[in-house]
Amino acid sequence: MTTPDSAALRRKLANDLAQGGVLKTSAWRTAVEEVPRELFLQSFFKDAPGPRGHEYTPVSADTDADEWLNLVYQNETWVTQIDGHLTADNPTGTVTGFPTSSSTMPSTVVGMSEALDVEDGMTVLEIGTGTGYSTALLCHRLGEDNVTSVEVDPDVAQRADNALEAAGYSTWTVTGDGLLGHPRRAPYDRTIATCALRRIPYTWVRQTKPGGIILATVGPSAWSYGTGLAKITVKDDGTAEGRIIGRSSFMPARAEAAVPLAGDLTARTFYADTERKTSVSPDTLKGWMPAFLAQLAAPGAQLLRATSDGRETVYLFDAGREAFAALTADGDQWTVRQGGPVAIWDAIENTLTAWHDAGEPDITSVRLAVTPEAHAYWIGGQQITNDQRSYWLGGKNAALRWKHSHSPLNV
Ligand SMILES: C[S@@+](CC[C@H](N)C(=O)[O-])C[C@H]1O[C@@H](n2cnc3c(N)ncnc32)[C@H](O)[C@@H]1O
Secondary structure, X not given: OOOOOXXXXXXXXXXXXHHOOOOOOHHHHHHHHHOOHHHHOOEEEEEEEEOOEEEEEEEEHHHHHHHHHHHHOOOOOEEEEEOOOEEOOOOOOOEOOOEEEEEOOHHHHHHHHHHOOOOOOOOEEEEOOOOOHHHHHHHHHHOHHHEEEEEOOHHHHHHHHHHHHHOOOOOEEEEOOHHHOOHHHOOEEEEEEEEXXXXXXXXXXXXXXXXXXXXXXXXXXXXXXXXXXXXXXXXXXXXXXXXXXXXXXXOEOHHHOOOOOOOOHHHHOOOOOEEEEOOOOHHHHHOHHHHHHHHHHOOOOEEEEEEEOOEEXXXXXXXXXXXXXXXXXXXXXXXXXXXXXXXHHHHHHHHHHHHHHOOOOOHHXXXXXXXXXXXXXXXXXXXXXXOOOOOOOOOOOHHHHHHHOOOHHHO
8 A cells, every 4th residue: 555645634633733722842743743643544443323323334545545544634533443353454344342442532642642741761651552653652752762552452462563663663562461561661751541440550650750640541431431531640659649630531441341231120120228219310420520429439330321111210230249229210309229238329429419518629629649558539638539449438427528538648
């Protein structure tokens, strides 16, 4: 295949990102102008809603070269792998499934690159190589020898490696589970993840230099929204602290992807331990920040909505703990039935009530600290969770905890 001349499209993309306030520094601008995204997107899927749900149609230079190149330079995320094996160059026509690799939209890639606050000569560990486009931008900015990128999927890693070579970068690509980092080349000045995580692995803190920055999308990934971009700085004592700098949405780390719930939901929620009216509507969970908080309060719980005879039921299931909450509308009121060893809705309701009482601050008010033992989140000096491994506000002391919490490092 001959290489198309995309210089004008690259300049336009850079202009658009600069005008949108995403691209701020000249070094990153040059990277966007000079790294050809098409080398990393030789084929990908265009998606659209269809009768079978979300449907993905393959696109490549072979299907329509002009359309392909124009799409490559849209500010869009393009899915490159579905269900861990389907790619757009072995297509069987339009397919459905769950995206497992992609080239993230340039505004997100560049926005995160800018947020890394890199300086010349710094080393970076990237988790989630994907197509390799973001890796190439890092190589352009910092030099190929200063970038280490880990991809969990061997086929995706191989393609990225080929594309990086074609772009002229013989960088350090590693096939493996990025949750473990890559100790061999540690310590790094910066660590960045382009997949979402339930918690920032402490190994990353250990592998990042004191004063170094870790940037990653956090929030239990059982829902497709309600996650935040955490930016934390590693301290001399081996802990790290920072805050959520904005909303962010990425596909979950492979080992953390939600397993689809099986079975009849009505049957699975037939025997409840308690039943009561709620003081918070589950519709609140449609908001990004409430969803973020709810997932911290009830990690591992999956959210499903079902309608039967015109009556909506909201289900929250924690398959690992065999616990559930089933909420049904009753006029303006909602009734919750809960079963299992943890009271999912109590935990969520208490957290949302405390958040409401605190004036409903947005996601950027959330701070977090990572220690070898815990992951703590707090807002304005008031702790909201102690650790994503356990349910936090399972009892009536929730609001009290919100108001009278101690240092998050003391949990
Ligand atoms: C959104 S894509 C990455 C986008 C990429 N940075 C780009 O610009 O093309 C997320 C990638 O993370 C990878 N991934 C998921 N879990 C991982 C893990 N535990 N370690 C390393 N890579 C992982 C996926 O296979 C996928 O390729």
